[in-house]
Amino acid sequence: MRALTYHGKHDVRVDSVPDPEIVNPRDAIIEITATAICGSDLHLYDGVIPGVMNGDILGHEFMGRVVETGRDSTLKKDQRVVVPFTISCGKCFHCMKQQYSACDNSNPAEKQDLTEPLYGEALSGLFGYSHLTGGYPGGQAEYVRVPFSDVGPIVIPDGPSDEEVLFLSDILPTGWMAAENCDIEEGDTVAVWGCGPVGLFAVQSALLMGAHQVIAIDHYPNRLDLARKLGAKVIDYRRTHVLEALREMTGGIGPDAVIDAVGMESHGMAPDNVVDTVKQKVGIGADRGHVLREAIMAVRKGGRISMPGVYGGFLDKFPTGAFMEKGLQWRTGQTHVQKYSHDLLRRIQEGDIDTTFLISHRLPLEEAPRGYENFHSRQDEWTKVVLTP
Amino acid sequence: MRHSRTRAGVALPDILLAASAGLLVYTAYSRIKERRSLPGHPDSAPGRTSRQSRYGDYAVSGRSVTINRPRSELYTFWRDFENLAQVMDNVDSVVPDGEASLWTIRGPGGASYRIRTEIVADRENEEIAWRSVDGSDIDTEGKVMFRDAPADRGTEVEAIVAYVPPAGAAGQLIAKLFQREPRVQGRREMKRFKMLMETGEVATARNRSSD
Numbered sequence: 001m002r003a004l005t006y007h008g009k010h011d012v013r014v015d016s017v018p019d020p021e022i023v024n025p026r027d028a029i030i031e032i033t034a035t036a037i038c039g040s041d042l043h044l045y046d047g048v049i050p051g052v053m054n055g056d057i058l059g060h061e062f063m064g065r066v067v068e069t070g071r072d073s074t075l076k077k078d079q080r081v082v083v084p085f086t087i088s089c090g091k092c093f094h095c096m097k098q099q100y101s102a103c104d105n106s107n108p109a110e111k112q113d114l115t116e117p118l119y120g121e122a123l124s125g126l127f128g129y130s131h132l133t134g135g136y137p138g139g140q141a142e143y144v145r146v147p148f149s150d151v152g153p154i155v156i157p158d159g160p161s162d163e164e165v166l167f168l169s170d171i172l173p174t175g176w177m178a179a180e181n182c183d184i185e186e187g188d189t190v191a192v193w194g195c196g197p198v199g200l201f202a203v204q205s206a207l208l209m210g211a212h213q214v215i216a217i218d219h220y221p222n223r224l225d226l227a228r229k230l231g232a233k234v235i236d237y238r239r240t241h242v243l244e245a246l247r248e249m250t251g252g253i254g255p256d257a258v259i260d261a262v263g264m265e266s267h268g269m270a271p272d273n274v275v276d277t278v279k280q281k282v283g284i285g286a287d288r289g290h291v292l293r294e295a296i297m298a299v300r301k302g303g304r305i306s307m308p309g310v311y312g313g314f315l316d317k318f319p320t321g322a323f324m325e326k327g328l329q330w331r332t333g334q335t336h337v338q339k340y341s342h343d344l345l346r347r348i349q350e351g352d353i354d355t356t357f358l359i360s361h362r363l364p365l366e367e368a369p370r371g372y373e374n375f376h377s378r379q380d381e382w383t384k385v386v387l388t389p
Numbered sequence: 390m391r392h393s394r395t396r397a398g399v400a401l402p403d404i405l406l407a408a409s410a411g412l413l414v415y416t417a418y419s420r421i422k423e424r425r426s427l428p429g430h431p432d433s434a435p436g437r438t439s440r441q442s443r444y445g446d447y448a449v450s451g452r453s454v455t456i457n458r459p460r461s462e463l464y465t466f467w468r469d470f471e472n473l474a475q476v477m478d479n480v481d482s483v484v485p486d487g488e489a490s491l492w493t494i495r496g497p498g499g500a501s502y503r504i505r506t507e508i509v510a511d512r513e514n515e516e517i518a519w520r521s522v523d524g525s526d527i528d529t530e531g532k533v534m535f536r537d538a539p540a541d542r543g544t545e546v547e548a549i550v551a552y553v554p555p556a557g558a559a560g561q562l563i564a565k566l567f568q569r570e571p572r573v574q575g576r577r578e579m580k581r582f583k584m585l586m587e588t589g590e591v592a593t594a595r596n597r598s599s600d
Contacts, residue, residue, distance in 0.1 A: 020596040025589060072589065091587040093457055093542055105584045108592045109577040110478070116576075125592065135594040145596050148588070 002389065003057045003141035004368040009047035010376075012058065012369050020137065020145035025072040028149035030083060034162040035062035035139050037368070037375050037385045038085075038170060039196045040310050043265060044130065045372055048280060049312055051114060051130040059140025060085035060127040061169040063162060067143070074150040081153035083146055084337035085170040087125035087136065090151035101334035106148065107134045126334070140368055142389045154341040163386060164348055167201070167355045173340040174308050175201025175261075181306035181331035182257035184209045191215045191246055191255040191298060192232070193291045195223035197358055197384055198308050199261035203232045206259075208352065215249060217242060219267065220380040226357065246298045254300035262291040263309025270294075272317060289315040296322050307332035358384040365389040437549060444551070446528075448561055450572035451549035452579045458586045460535045460544045464514045466586065467533055470506075476581035476591065479569055489522060496555075497569045502526040528553040546582070550575060 005015045020029055038061050043049050063082040066075045075081065087106040088095050094102035106125030107115075114132050115123040125147070128138015137144065146153060156165050175198050182190055190206040192199050195218035206214045207230065216227035217235045224234040235245050246255055264287045265280075267273075273290035280288055295305060296319050305328055323330070347353045360383040363371050371385040437451040456463055466472050470483045470490045481493040481501070492504040504525040510518035510532065518532035529552035536545045550571045554561035564570040584591050 018597060021598065023593060023595055023598050024591075089584075089588040089592075091457060092583075093455060096457065104580075105588050106592055108594055109580040109584070111594070112580060113573070113577070122580075125594070131594075134592070137594070137596050147592065 001142035002365060004059060006044065006052050006056045006058055007054050010045060012045065012372050014366050014368055020143055022068055022070045023145065024147060025070045026148050026150055027070040028066055028073045028075045028146045029068040030064040030081065030144050030146055031067045032062050032064040032139055032142055032144060032389050034166050035059050035387050036166060037371050039198065042376050043310060045376055046265065048264065049130050051132040053131060057137040057141050058128045059138035060129055061166065062139030062144060063166050063169065072150065075153060080156045082156060082165050082168045083139065083153045084341065085127055086334055086337050087127065087147055088151055088338055089148050098336055098339045100336040100338045111135060140365065140387060152338060154345060160348055163356050163359060165345065166386065168341055168344055171197040172201050172344055172355060173337045174198050174335040176205045176340055176344060177335050178202040178259050178261060178306045178308040179205035179209055182206065182259065182304050184211050184257065186210065187212045188256040189213050189215065189250045190257045190259065191217065192259040192261055193217045193295055194261035194309065195227045196261060200226055200230065200358060202259050202261055203227050203230050204353065207231050215246065222380045223383060226383065242294060243298050254298060255303065256300055257304040257306060258295040258299045260291050260295050260307045260309045264288055264311045287311045287313050287315045293317065293319055296328065299328060301326045303328055305330045359386050361385045363387055446553045447551040448554055449551045450575055451547065452575045453545060453547045454579045454583045455538050455542050455545050456583045456586050457543035460514045460537060463544055463546060463586060464535050468517060476585055477578045479574055495569065497564045504529065527555060548575060548579060
């Protein structure tokens with residue numbers, strides 16, 4: 001089959017690789033009909049996530065048609081399914097608590113050695129996202145092997161198009177969980193850093209959850225426009241003092257909740273970010289945390305921080321003092337996708353949530369490297385790339 | 390390009406290096422001093438988490454996992470040692486040998502060890518303990534204990550293995566480098582045991598059975 005594979009920093013190629021087959025009883029093989037490049041794939045593309053090997057198949061947002069099932073799969077041949085990017089067994093302590101992205105059993109035992117010393121606990125399995133999270137081949141390919149296929153994939157009934165439901169795989173539930181982690185109450189202001197796909201879905205979700213106002217922060221005019229169309233107020237950080245503006249736009253209180261939808265590769269020339277960038281380039285420090293620091297400074301006393309943005313290592317100059325003295329709460333994590341799949345599918349079917357506004361480019365899988373390059377370097381126009389094999 | 394130098398002409402990296410080396414020596418010294426001055430009362434932690442990891446010639450390691458299955462099921466699986474090859478990567482086979490079991494185990498660098506074990510304690514659904522007997526390549530003993538976990542969390546399983554490394558501490562280090570050391574193996578084996586019991590399979594990222 002053809003698949004998008006990693007060959008080093010800023011070098012991805014479409015190669016011919018062997019087709020996957022059923023390995024474990026609960027597996028299914030999916031023929032991919034649509035897959036997307038995720039903002040977090042750009043962290044892989046930039047080479048800032050360790051444990052990616054040459055030849056690894058990338059891609060964790062995908063859907064398709066069931067072509068083969070293992071003995072214990074509950075899927076049926078020809079069903080159309082969207083597959084969550086998180087691999088979850090559905091049986092362990094964490095899965096039973098619906099903390100699917102904390103599954104104990106999805107990362108192969110020998111791969112867990114990598115993250116247990118790094119994080120204190122081993123990470124769970126993810127598709128196409130380095131050997132830290134299992135080294136599972138991803139879905140930017142013609143076919144993919146899906147473990148625990150009785151727990152992850154959600155069957156899509158006739159009706160919605162692939163493009164309308166594809167983002168159930170990651171960015172829609174991720175934006176939704178980011179807003180849910182804000183515990184939004186009547187009258188609340190939610191500030192969202194980053195108008196990428198997750199940030200935009202967080203904007204949409206926070207408004208659906210009843211936020212009084214949502215303020216989106218970015219510097220790309222087109223992306224700020226998309227946020228504005230969803231109903232957000234916007235701040236261009238190149239034009240405006242963010243902290244001052246947020247205080248003035250909330251009657252002097254500050255936002256009740258803040259969302260860092262940027263993560264470890266924040267842009268901008270703030271002094272702390274320049275220092276972090278240099279450290280990241282030479283391989284010490286790992287995370288760039290300008291957005292997180294700013295969000296902690298901006299949020300009101302007793303407020304909530306929600307962090308869907310991806311971080312991988314350590315962060316310097318974390319404002320511990322502000323965090324403690326203001327009495328903040330902080331919630332984060334990879335998305336518990338399976339917890340949200342059915343509710344969000346229903347909202348898409350009922351027309352509450354539109355996902356297609358995001359898609360700027362549609363390419364055949366063969367042109368995926370061009371998709372990566374442009375999604376990476378022309379972020380204003382290239383907001384989301386959907387690939388079809 | 391000029392390197393930044395202090396007034397005395399010493400390169401900054403040298404000072405940093407010397408300072409870190411000094412700090413390391415000081416920390417090690419303080420630790421030893423602190424351990425010596427500890428009062429005689431042990432704490433509540435299991436002995437194998439002690440900073441002392443060797444007991445005489447024995448290296449001791451252990452690992453606990455909580456498995457969301459009933460005690461009896463886990464005990465029954467473990468009691469039949471032949472089952473364990475399914476979750477133990479470096480165990481080639483376990484076959485019954487009269488009252489004993491004969492284990493064939495892979496060591497570092499393609500070495501193969503044969504161990505005959507006999508069961509020295511067996512309490513149904515609670516504990517199984519074993520010990521190597523004459524004719525074994527490695528002197529080892531171990532036990533596994535099964536306890537109800539709190540609330541509805543299933544069973545806490547605790548396995549402890551002690552062994553005399555075939556070539557002493559150096560051999561243990563080499564085994565570690567080859568990931569054939571009981572502490573490394575034990576961690577993986579307990580995780581695979583949990584996977585198999587909870588999900589019915591052992592997770593793998595292989596895309597094909599032949600990979």
